[in-house]
Amino acid sequence: MTEAWRPDEELDRPRLAASGPVKVRVPAKINLHLGVGPVRADGYHELSTVFHAISLYDEISARRGDTLTLTMEGEGAGELALDESNLVIRAARTLAAHAKVPAHARLHLRKQIPLAAGLAGGSADAAAALVACDALWGLGLSRDELASVAAGIGSDVPFLVYGGTALGTGRGEAVSPVLARPSSWHWVIAIADGGLATPDVYRELDRLREAGQAPRLPGHASNPLLGSADQLLAALRQRDPAVLGAALDNDLQAAALSLRPSLADVLKAGHAAGALAGLISGSGPTCVFLASDGPHASRIAEELTTAEVCRAARTAHGPVPGARVI
Ligand code: C5P
Numbered sequence: 001m002t003e004a005w006r007p008d009e010e011l012d013r014p015r016l017a018a019s020g021p022v023k024v025r026v027p028a029k030i031n032l033h034l035g036v037g038p039v040r041a042d043g044y045h046e047l048s049t050v051f052h053a054i055s056l057y058d059e060i061s062a063r064r065g066d067t068l069t070l071t072m073e074g075e076g077a078g079e080l081a082l083d084e085s086n087l088v089i090r091a092a093r094t095l096a097a098h099a100k101v102p103a104h105a106r107l108h109l110r111k112q113i114p115l116a117a118g119l120a121g122g123s124a125d126a127a128a129a130l131v132a133c134d135a136l137w138g139l140g141l142s143r144d145e146l147a148s149v150a151a152g153i154g155s156d157v158p159f160l161v162y163g164g165t166a167l168g169t170g171r172g173e174a175v176s177p178v179l180a181r182p183s184s185w186h187w188v189i190a191i192a193d194g195g196l197a198t199p200d201v202y203r204e205l206d207r208l209r210e211a212g213q214a215p216r217l218p219g220h221a222s223n224p225l226l227g228s229a230d231q232l233l234a235a236l237r238q239r240d241p242a243v244l245g246a247a248l249d250n251d252l253q254a255a256a257l258s259l260r261p262s263l264a265d266v267l268k269a270g271h272a273a274g275a276l277a278g279l280i281s282g283s284g285p286t287c288v289f290l291a292s293d294g295p296h297a298s299r300i301a302e303e304l305t306t307a308e309v310c311r312a313a314r315t316a317h318g319p320v321p322g323a324r325v326i
Contacts, residue, residue, distance in 0.1 A: 018135050024060050024061075024132040025323070027320050028056040028124060034251055034282065035049065035227030048167075048168075051172075054317065058110065058121065061108045070088055077111070087129075091157070099139050101139070105133055130323070164319040165236065185241065186297040187317065189315075190270065200259065202255070213254070214255070227251060232249070244290060250281075266310055273303035301315050
């Protein structure tokens with residue numbers, strides 16, 4: 001059954017420290033609109049994006065321990081470093097420093113969201129670690145406080161604390177929920193073999209723009225490179241999948257296609273399978289397709305699987321809540 005997302009929902013957290021285990025579920029994100037501006041002085045790009053949380057989940061369980069440890073299973077096990085470079089460990093340490101408590105926890109990650117896929121899996125895991133450690137250590141931070149800690153960990157992490165559908169500005173870390181009437185959208189997620197590194201895709205966009213090879217959307221008067229999210233936000237309010245499909249756009253798509261030209265075949269196969277629209281998610285290489293309802297999404301996923309253009313095709317719906325104790 002489709003889960004209703006309530007923007008006023010409070011974090012489901014115990015007031016006292018949990019003896020553990022605390023289990024937290026966190027969704028993947030796609031970008032319904034991704035307008036990328038010029039590079040800023042800090043090396044990031046100014047964004048105007050619409051984040052959307054979908055029902056493809058990772059799970060973190062947190063138990064009491066004498067040190068901070070991380071183990072994992074599922075997608076990327078054996079490939080993903082579990083040391084201090086891991087965003088989960090960084091999130092736990094950042095939260096412990098913020099709250100002035102020892103960073104002691106035994107964390108276990110069950111991963112379904114593929115790595116380096118444009119679905120913000122690593123950021124999702126960091127958001128889940130914040131919510132799990134907040135509950136394990138009995139900190140009782142509000143969601144806004146957790147999101148402000150999250151901004152120091154990565155640009156997409158604050159959104160995954162909130163979930164739903166939200167406008168992201170700044171480098172993506174400034175998040176405001178989109179308060180549309182409840183509706184559910186149906187997606188097909190075409191997962192690729194191998195990932196794309198986000199910094200490479202941003203760099204490729206800069207290169208294409210310098211060479212005059214990246215199409216630009218009509219931008220803000222103050223910042224002509226940065227495409228506005230207004231059309232997408234208006235389309236969300238109409239609650240018509242065909243209207244939403246026509247408004248989906250991603251400035252990083254040209255760059256992802258330039259680095260991985262075979263993604264054009266995935267997009268073509270999705271259109272041939274009857275999707276209302278298709279685009280690359282974030283920095284790619286995952287492609288997402290909009291369907292009119294759940295059965296339509298299942299048919300598209302079957303056809304993509306038969307066409308053998310991707311590693312796996314999954315159906316998902318959105319919006320769903322962000323990182324939550326379950
Ligand atoms: O914030 P996060 O660590 O997730 O960003 C990963 C990389 O993506 C950055 O180091 C940068 O190369 C690129 N990025 C960017 N502009 C943004 C967000 C990310 O250039 N707004």
